[in-house]
Amino acid sequence: MAYEIPVTQARAELAELINRVVYGGERVVVTRHGKPLVALVSAADLERLEKKQEAAEEQVISSVSSLGSVASAPGERGRFGLAAEHRRPDHRG
Secondary structure: OOEEEEHHHHHHOHHHHHHHHHOOOOOEEEEEOOEEEEEEOOHHHHHHHHHHHHHHHHHHHHHHHHHOOOOOOOOOHHHHOOOOOOOOOOOOO
16 A cells, blocks of 8 residues: 655655655655645666566557458458449449
8 A cells, every 4th residue: 555645745755755665665645635646666666567568568569460350251341341432434323
């Protein structure tokens, strides 16, 4: 659980908050009007979060690229294929 502190109080106690994060292993959430504004986390925590994000992005890219092109069901090309066809001007109908 993160320690929450209002931004006005955080300004006055920044050095102490940094020590709590670095040496105490705590996470601090700075709030404004009771809503989370920013979080103070250790550099090690940030690095872990970034690695997880990169891994998740790579997994999504891998999943999407493995889909490839899927063939349409029979009869669906007419409905969803080309949006328009080129017809000669003399064509009626």
